[in-house]
Amino acid sequence: MSHYLVTGATGGSTSGAAAPNRLEINDFIKQEEQFSLYIQALQFIYSGKSQSDIDSFFQIGGIHGLPYIPWDGAGKEPVDTDAWEGYCTHGSVLFPTFHRPYVLLVEQAIQAAAIKIASTYTVDKARYQDAALNLRQPYWDWAKNPIPPPEVISMDEVTIMDPKGQKIIVPNPLRRYTFHPIDPSFPEPYQSWQTTLRHPSTEDANASDDVSKLKATLRSAGPQLKTKTYNLLTRVRTWPAFSNHTPDDGGSASNSLEGIHDGVHVDVGGRGHMSDPSVAGFDPIFFMHHAQVDRLLSIWSALNPGVWITDGPSGDGTWTIPPDTVVGKDTNLTPFWNTQTSYWISANVTDTSRMGYTYPEFNDLDMGDRASVRTAIATQVNKLYGGPISTLTTTTLGQPSSRVTAERTTAGTDTSGTSSQSANIKPESTLKRSIDEAPQIKLSSTGGHDEQKEIWEWTARVQIKKYEIGGSFKILFFIGSVPSDPKDWATDSHFVGAFYGFVNSSAERCANCRRQRDVVLEGFVHLNEGIAKLSNLNSFNPDVVEPYLKENLHWRVQKVSGEVVNFDAVQSLEVVVVSTRLTLPPGEIFPVPEETHHRHHITHGRPGGSRHSVQA
Secondary structure: OOOOEOOOOOOOOOOOOOOOEOOEHHHHOOOHHHHHHHHHHHHHHHHOOOOOOOOOHHHHHOOOEOEOOOOOOOOOOOOOOOOOOOOOOOOOOOHHHHHHHHHHHHHHHHHHHHHHHHOOOOOOHHHHHHHHHHOOOOEOOOOOOOOOOHHHHOOOEEEEEOOOOOEEEEEOOOOOOEOOOOOOOOOOOHHHOOEOOOOEOOOOOOOOEOHHHHHHHHHHHHHHHHHHHHHHHHHOOOHHHHHOOOOOOOOOOOOOHHHHHHHHHHHHHOOOHHHOOOOHHHOOHHHHHHHHHHHHHHHHHHHOOOOOOOOEEOOOOOOOOOOOOEEOOOOEEEEEEOOOOOEEEHHHOOOHHHHOOEOHHHOOOOOOOHHHHHHHHHHHHHHHHOOOOOOOOOEEOOOOOOOOOOEEEEOOOOOOOOOOEEEEOOOOOHHHHHHHHOOOOOOOOOOOOOOOEEEEEEEEEEEEEOOOOOOOEEEEEEEOOOOOOHHHHHHOOOEEEEEEEOOOOOHHHOHHHHHOOOOEEEEEEEOHHHHHHHOOOOOOOHHHHHHHHHHHEEEEEEEOOOOEEOHHHOOOOEEEEEEEEEEEOOOOOOOEEEEEEEEHHHOOOOOOEOOOOOOO
């Protein structure tokens, strides 16, 4: 049997780079030649191929989950009939590296189609042939641009240049994928939906995207996404903490790459395809999302030279990897063949230029000089994702804190998910104004500042059993009042961030999922921006913030369907507030954690709160 080798896209060049750049989607849509070819190529692998063709979009998307069949002979039968039956390595140290050849595969299929299409151009043929060689899968930088452009989320048709040199309007393949036909393995509601959907308002056969809800949800999640990404890149230093959403963040009080990725899936999908691992791969935005995940892997690797995958548990297992085994750098990244007899492994996916692509942040850098690359990338990270809070501009070492006491009113408490307390909080606090008006620390290649700064950072650590809720979910955090209508939770002004579970909605069909019902997810919600925006405090110091959060921090649990989950149904949930004193010593580019405290008493005694009462 001859296998379909995953080689990625080939040819092309980007000035100052060892291989062509993948472009951010907002930049990519401005490249008329590449965008025109990309749209046509996507449509070809959608509908110009049978869903049974190995390089069709359906077959490639199906690697992630359903229809639970082998791809190109990689594991003719599942290694464990009781296990999760997709190939994707969720909850494993393989999570970042598995998706590298996965995106490479779709990039390869798109370019192959684009090259054929470019050869049919009768106007500017050479220009389009060159564009085809440079064509790479675009990424969506949700940490900078939380709402994708209309060409991705709202336009049913787009304008492209056709092979005759004429501008024409065509159906937009970035908006949705149309199944032809629906695979019989799909459960409801997916069995009734002819296309992929994002934030469908209902689960009936006539459901449609709720674009307004999608935009509002992504806009509300944007600040937290940016902070989570900055902390991931600047605080996390070990592969286990970086790679996946299982407990033990390495002491950084920061989310993993997978944990941040989970939230984007849930917020894009709502109750639609992207929020369910079994069908997420069929949504066209999936590969833009995972190209961004791959880009963050490249950036993090440059900031942590020499740190790469370490051995770890396989978690739920996959179609070819048994559960409860050890995986590592030499584990086969099935089903991605790199020769006729071998698969890609994590040990040989370290250099993207050898895989045919690069990212713009690395242009014009001497990749052989790790120190200079690290400094240059760190500067880019501060520019893209840093901010006044993350660069510690509010207080200096030894500066006494001042206090402004918030006027508060207290109401009754309950465990049903309704508001229990409210605070009379000014919309723009003294602290928020001081942050906005504070001078930025100027960072040169060596750090550049000459005064050490400090600040306390506040986060809510969440731990919960993965399968307890029975599908994907959110744990939403509020400072102050909680809206009475759960439909308003994710977009309310008092909403400050969420923890996400990205979970197979058909877990009841997976005996191994039930067997591993004690698998725990861990993540963090950053609170500083919410405190700055919603309180009338003027300090992040513990003596000010502790009593405020004890009275004003609230959380609720909600399924992606919008259904509220009562706290008594999630006995495993534990929310603990963590405070970290950060400094920016002279010569440092990123904030440095100096001391961390788990302030259990802030949430102890409340449903889903800490099980301990003593500070750790």
